[in-house]
Amino acid sequence: MITRDISLEDCILDLIDNSVDGAWSQEGSRPMGLADGADLSSYRIEIEAGPEAFVIRDNCGGMTLDAAADHAFSFGRSSLSEHDEYSIGVYGIGMKRAVFKLGSEIRVRSTFTSEDGNRMSFAVPINVIDWLGSDAPPWDFDIVDDDPLDADGVEIVVRSLTQGSSTSFSSPAFLQNLKRTIARDYSFHLLRGLRIFLNGEPVTGWAIELRQSDEFVPVRMEYEDEVEGQPVSIEIIGGMAAPPPESIDPDESEEGDRRYGWYVVCNGRIVLAADKSQITGWGTEGWPQWHYQYAGFIGIIFFTAAKASALPLTTTKRSVDTSSEVYRRARPRMREVSKSWISYTNQRKQALEEARRKENAAVAVPLAAVASRSAVTLPTLVPKPVEKPANINYSVPVTRMKKMAKALGSINMPYREVGLKTFDYAYDDLVGDD
Amino acid sequence: MASFDVVNYSLRPSKSIQRQLVFEGVKKLQAQLDLDRLVYVGFGSIWFTDFVLAHKLLGVDDMVSIESNEVGYRRAVFNSPYATVRVRHGFSSAVLPSLYEDEIVRGRPWLVWLDYDKEFNADLKEDVVALVENAPTNSILLVTFNGNEMKYDKAPERPEHLKRLFGSVVPDDLPTRACKDDRMQETLADFSLQMMQSVAADLARPGGFVPAFRLIYRDVAPMVTVGGVLPARGAARIASEVVRAADWPCRPQKPIVAPHLTVREAASLQSRLPCVGRLERADVQALGFDLEDDQLEAFQAYYRHYPAYAQIVA
Numbered sequence: 001m002i003t004r005d006i007s008l009e010d011c012i013l014d015l016i017d018n019s020v021d022g023a024w025s026q027e028g029s030r031p032m033g034l035a036d037g038a039d040l041s042s043y044r045i046e047i048e049a050g051p052e053a054f055v056i057r058d059n060c061g062g063m064t065l066d067a068a069a070d071h072a073f074s075f076g077r078s079s080l081s082e083h084d085e086y087s088i089g090v091y092g093i094g095m096k097r098a099v100f101k102l103g104s105e106i107r108v109r110s111t112f113t114s115e116d117g118n119r120m121s122f123a124v125p126i127n128v129i130d131w132l133g134s135d136a137p138p139w140d141f142d143i144v145d146d147d148p149l150d151a152d153g154v155e156i157v158v159r160s161l162t163q164g165s166s167t168s169f170s171s172p173a174f175l176q177n178l179k180r181t182i183a184r185d186y187s188f189h190l191l192r193g194l195r196i197f198l199n200g201e202p203v204t205g206w207a208i209e210l211r212q213s214d215e216f217v218p219v220r221m222e223y224e225d226e227v228e229g230q231p232v233s234i235e236i237i238g239g240m241a242a243p244p245p246e247s248i249d250p251d252e253s254e255e256g257d258r259r260y261g262w263y264v265v266c267n268g269r270i271v272l273a274a275d276k277s278q279i280t281g282w283g284t285e286g287w288p289q290w291h292y293q294y295a296g297f298i299g300i301i302f303f304t305a306a307k308a309s310a311l312p313l314t315t316t317k318r319s320v321d322t323s324s325e326v327y328r329r330a331r332p333r334m335r336e337v338s339k340s341w342i343s344y345t346n347q348r349k350q351a352l353e354e355a356r357r358k359e360n361a362a363v364a365v366p367l368a369a370v371a372s373r374s375a376v377t378l379p380t381l382v383p384k385p386v387e388k389p390a391n392i393n394y395s396v397p398v399t400r401m402k403k404m405a406k407a408l409g410s411i412n413m414p415y416r417e418v419g420l421k422t423f424d425y426a427y428d429d430l431v432g433d434d
Numbered sequence: 435m436a437s438f439d440v441v442n443y444s445l446r447p448s449k450s451i452q453r454q455l456v457f458e459g460v461k462k463l464q465a466q467l468d469l470d471r472l473v474y475v476g477f478g479s480i481w482f483t484d485f486v487l488a489h490k491l492l493g494v495d496d497m498v499s500i501e502s503n504e505v506g507y508r509r510a511v512f513n514s515p516y517a518t519v520r521v522r523h524g525f526s527s528a529v530l531p532s533l534y535e536d537e538i539v540r541g542r543p544w545l546v547w548l549d550y551d552k553e554f555n556a557d558l559k560e561d562v563v564a565l566v567e568n569a570p571t572n573s574i575l576l577v578t579f580n581g582n583e584m585k586y587d588k589a590p591e592r593p594e595h596l597k598r599l600f601g602s603v604v605p606d607d608l609p610t611r612a613c614k615d616d617r618m619q620e621t622l623a624d625f626s627l628q629m630m631q632s633v634a635a636d637l638a639r640p641g642g643f644v645p646a647f648r649l650i651y652r653d654v655a656p657m658v659t660v661g662g663v664l665p666a667r668g669a670a671r672i673a674s675e676v677v678r679a680a681d682w683p684c685r686p687q688k689p690i691v692a693p694h695l696t697v698r699e700a701a702s703l704q705s706r707l708p709c710v711g712r713l714e715r716a717d718v719q720a721l722g723f724d725l726e727d728d729q730l731e732a733f734q735a736y737y738r739h740y741p742a743y744a745q746i747v748a
Contacts, residue, residue, distance in 0.1 A: 051642075163638070170642055171635030172628035173602035180606065204607070 008168055009178055010316050011098035012047065013185065015056050015156065016196070017269065017317070018095060019045045020189055022060030022154065024268070041193030048199055049178070051170040054102050054158040059151035062112030065122055065143070073108075073124050073141040103161040104128035111149040121148040179203055185270045208263070208298060210239045210370060211362035217377035219337050220370045225326045230310035232326050237367055238299030238337040239376050243359035244345050245295050261290065262334065263300040264320050266311040272320050274298075279320055281335055288342060297341045300367070301330060340376045350383030392419065446653040447692035447741055450483075454739040456647060456659065457487050459677075459684035460545060460574060463646075463663060464492060466672050467572055473497065473539040475530075475546040478519070480509045484547060489516055494545070496538055498522055500529045526561050534568055543572035547661075550578055553585035554599060554626060554658075562626075566633040566643060569664055576647055576661035577626070581619035589614060596625060603628040619650045619658050619689070626660045634664065641665035646677040651690035690736065693729035697742055700733075707737050 023043040048055040073096075099106045106126040113119050123146035131141070149155055161169070168174045175198065182196055182203045190196065190205025197203065210218040218239030225232045241260065262280035264272040276282050276290035280299075283289040303311050303326065312324035320327055348355035358379045405413040408421050463469065474488040478499030488494040495518045501507045507523040514521055520538075522529045526548060533539055546569065548561055558579060565575050587595040592613035597604045603625055612621045627645045634643035647661035663673040676682065695703070702721050706713060713734050718725050725733075733740065 167635045167638050167642060171632040173632030173636065176602050176605060 007316075008101060008165055009181060010318055011101045012049075012056075012178065013181070014098040014317070015095065016045060016047075016182065016186065018063075019043075019056070019058040019060045019154065020186065020194070020269070022058060022062065023189075023194060026061040038192050040189060041195070043193075044195040044197065046197045049169040049175060050199075051166045052159070052161070054161060054165065054169065055156065057149075057153065057155040059153040062149075062152045063110040063154055064112050064114070065120060068108075068110065068122065068124065068143055069140075073143065099126070099156060099158055100128060101162065102165050103158040105158065105160040107157045109146050109149060109155045109157075111146075111152050113152055119148060119152070121146045175199065184273050187270060188265065188268050206259075207366070208241070208300065209364040209366055210237070210241055210298065211243075211359070212239075212365045212370070213358070213362035215358050215377065215379040216240050216362040217373055218370050219374065219376040220372050221333070221374050222372070225329060227305075227310040227324075227326050230305060230307045232303055232305040232310050234326070234330055235302040235304075236299070236330070236333055236337065237302075237370055238297070238334075238341075239370075240296055240341070240359070240362065240378075241298040241364075242296045243356065244348065245292060260295050260297055261299075262338075263298070264312075265300060265302045266313050266317075267304055267308060269317070271313060271317055279322055281331055281338065287335055287338065293345050294342060296345075297338070299334060299337050301334060303327075303330075337376055340378060344378040347381050347383065351381040354381055355379070392423070394419075445743060447694065448651040448653045448690045449657070450741040451690050451692055451736045451739040452649050452651040452657075452659060453484060453487065455649060455683045455686070455690075456547075456576065457484075457491050459647065459682065460492060462676055462682070463574065463673065466676050467543075467663070467665065467669050469543050469572060469574075471542045473542050473544045475500070475533065475539075475544050477501070477526075477547075477549050478510060478514075478521070480506065480513045482510075482513060482515045482519070484549070485519055486515055488545065492545070496542075498529075498533060498536075498539065500524065500526050502526075527557065527564075530561060530564065531568075541570055543574070544569055545574045545576075547576040548578070549576075550580070552580055553582070554579045554622060556599070559599060559629075562630060563633050566630050566639070566664065567637055571641070571664065571666045572669060573664045574646075574661065575630070575664060576659060578657055578659040579622075579626075581622050581650065581656045581658040583614060583618040586613065586618070586622075592618075596621070600625040600629045601632075603632055616656075616689070619656050623648050623650060623658050623660050626658070627662070630660075630662060639664065640667035641670040641673075644670060644673045644677060646673070646682075647684045649684060649686060649690065653692075656689070686735075691728075691732055692736060692740065693725065693732055695733065695740075699723060699725075700737075700740055700742065703733055704737055704740075707734065 023040055026043070027038055027040065043058070043060050045056065045058045045060070095108075099108070104127065106124075106128065108124040108126070109121070110123075111119065111121040122143050124141050124143055126141055158165075179198050179201070182198065183190070184206050186194070186196060186203075187205040187208060190203065191207070195202060212218060216239065218237060220235070220237045222233065222235045225234055259274055261274040261276040261282075262272070263270055263274065264280070272279060278284050281287045305311050310326070312321045312327035313319075314321050322328070401415060401418060402411060404422065405411050405418050408418060413421075464472070472492060472494050474485060474492075474494045474497040476484050476488075476497075476499060478485045478497075479501070482499070485497050485499065488497060495516075497516070497519045499510060499514070499519060499521045501510045501521055501523060502525045504523075507521065510521045522532075530546075533544075546565060548558070548565075550558060552558065558577070562575070562577055565573075569575060583589075583592070586592050589610055593604070593608040593610060596608065596613065608621075611617065627648060631643045631645060641664065643662050643664055645660075645662040647659060649659040651657055651659070663677070665673040677684070703713070703718070706717060706721075713730055715725070715727060715730065718730060
């Protein structure tokens with residue numbers, strides 16, 4: 001079954017990817033860098049998820065009849081090889097497995113404006129049970145005429161939800177977590193103005209910022225690579241997002257752990273967020289395991305390619321394919337960024353006050369405002385060695401202690417103070433000045 | 435000190451109204467769902483007010499009361515109103531699990547009402563989660579807790595506190611103002627219900643959890659009562675229809691704050707009810723006394739459930 005290897009949340013993200021690709025292609029399909037000023041504020045994606053039905057609706061330009069006939073709703077023909085430039089969604093298998101996972105009564109509607117300027121509409125009604133029941137080819141779905149949607153876009157309505165979808169959509173926790181995932185994974189699109197609504201509520205993207213000052217400067221470097229002749233551009237940004245924790249006690253701030261680490265972004269979509277695992281290098285050779293001490297660090301690596309097949313993505317698009325060459329070649333550069341932060345957090349333990357003063361002087365700047373720079377700059381701290389203390393502990397008869405306290409000026413002097421004063425007295429007498 | 439030594443339960447008019455609304459709601463469910471062999475599980479204290487209602491109004495015979503206090507347990511056994519009430523000594527967290535295997539109540543639908551005085555805390559959550567996970571099919575689950583904002587950490591820390599209590603259902607951007615004053619009880623009611631719903635959905639309980647009860651009332655402290663039905667798979671739709679109907683009494687829009695009236699005041703107001711439209715202050719003045727507008731509104735809304743108290747000199 002094509003639906004087995006994908007989670008319900010992934011399905012919904014697949015459908016959002018398709019809408020986002022639509023919006024992106026309307027805006028002229030170009031590399032999704034950070035500072036290109038793309039404005040997605042006229043696009044909206046509405047998702048309604050309830051125990052009875054699932055709906056996703058967008059005004060992102062719609063799917064063309066050709067795309068529907070040739071890729072999205074055919075099984076015999078190639079559905080993976082062709083997709084839009086700089087897309088992440090794959091209208092073929094992604095859409096089918098997503099809707100099949102959701103339920104069995106499906107209606108996909110699309111309204112689009114063709115190259116000659118005509119507005120056209122069609123619908124694809126699918127009854128999965130009937131479809132599975134007929135085993136004679138062709139297995140393609142019927143495409144029928146339809147009334148136009150309000151705006152050019154796609155609407156997918158799924159009814160007769162699977163038991164799993166229905167129970168998940170009646171769980172407020174599932175819906176709240178879905179909203180969190182959308183907010184995180186589409187941060188870069190949301191920050192460009194794209195609006196996504198879940199059951200009527202707008203989703204606000206995570207604002208990822210790095211701190212900057214004369215002494216703290218994030219890295220921002222770009223280079224080109226290629227996979228089987230397909231160019232891939234890579235950009236790495238990283239540095240301090242917040243001062244490291246005051247103590248290394250992990251329960252001090254849970255917020256911290258949730259945001260820090262490496263982010264991997266493929267054609268604008270965050271596919272791995274706040275990663276602290278071996279995937280982004282932690283705990284692999286020459287690279288320590290993530291430790292709470294490193295909190296405060298954020299690194300982001302963007303992979304952008306005209307062909308989504310060149311991106312280091314797993315098939316579920318929810319993680320990085322660590323066997324990808326383009327990714328393996330990027331890892332040493334990521335390691336340099338991580339390492340400079342690791343060594344800074346080690347150093348600052350010896351000069352905490354100075355470090356805190358400098359950290360607090362750094363101000364948060366949005367990623368797009370970070371200037372190009374080939375390495376992270378972090379302050380060099382002068383360690384102030386603290387001499388190891390010696391603890392002295394001895395007992396004397398209390399009457400003798402009281403007499404000594406009296407001789408030192410007060411019969412009520414605490415024992416500890418009597419101990420310190422007598423040591424100082426003896427030190428002056430026997431050792432003299434330091 | 436145990437709560438029954440502090441408050442005489444029968445003298446709390448808002449509590450009494452709330453309790454009657456809940457039983458009225460359960461009666462409606464009883465008419466539609468298969469609840470003939472309903473079992474009642476609660477904290478009967480030494481008064482057993484809810485147990486008496488369960489027996490008289492709903493016809494429930496088998497009942498279990500949980501009492502953790504040593505002296506309270508002896509007094510509860512002494513005061514037990516019916517032969518079919520069993521008092522179990524211990525904390526709810528220990529007694530409830532033993533009931534899943536209890537020969538008398540096992541496999542029958544339960545009406546469980548965990549009527550606490552304390553705030554919603556980690557122990558209480560554990561009881562609620564275990565019940566959503568394990569209560570027999572077609573059970574009805576209710577929980578009452580203190581909704582006073584001061585019981586939930588200092589104002590700036592409250593959103594974090596609620597996140598620890600209720601988990602994923604609490605939005606990341608919960609504003610502090612949602613945890614203040616009267617808003618706090620609404621917030622607590624919403625999150626506790628969403629949490630129960632999520633627990634049922636996440637473990638794929640066949641009929642899920644149908645939220646049904648959401649009442650806020652105040653005698654001294656503001657209290658929150660929430661709950662729902664854990665229906666059999668086929669009964670979920672029926673349960674939803676019952677609780678969505680316009681006459682469902684257990685989701686009042688406003689908190690129940692009953693005015694303290696003398697028997698004579700209550701009786702003379704009652705003689706003007708029911709009536710079309712709202713009772714006006716002038717009507718009360720015509721009766722020969724006076725009330726604030728909100729007191730009058732509350733009485734008109736709940737006069738059918740307003741308790742009458744009189745002192746008996748034995």
